[in-house]
Amino acid sequence: MVPCAKLSMTDTLASRDRNLYADVIGGLTTFFTMAYIVVVNPAILSTPGTGMPFSGALTATVLIASSMTLLMGVYARLPFAVAPGMGLNAFFAFTIVNAKNALSPMPGATANGSRA
Secondary structure (H helix, E strand, O other): OOOOOOHHHHHHHHHEEEEEEEEHHHHHHHHHHHHHHHHHHHHHHHOOOOOOOHHHHHHHHHHHHHHHHHHHHHHOOOOOOOOHHHHHHHHHHHHHHHHOOOOOOHHHHHOOOOOO
8 A cells, every 4th residue: 555645536436346227226216215305304394283384394304415415425435315314303293292192292492492
């Protein structure tokens, strides 16, 4: 290994065992997964009682997913798409905010950590 030698991005990609078919299938799978998350995540977060509008949750989801995916590609140089986890958001929306079996469910603004 030569010290101070820089590898270009083409050298990095050429050294990997790549297959065009696998890349296309992986890209389509990632696209449809991210499209699903971008629509369903705001729908979960904007359920009645949370106090969040759908458009605000959609904007936040798109901004976070796009910026974190770009950082993962540019900084870490890994082909991973990153998006908010829907399991934790569902727990927040349905258990913490809209607890049907709790004595007093927490208002959405309080659960978010903001003032009403």
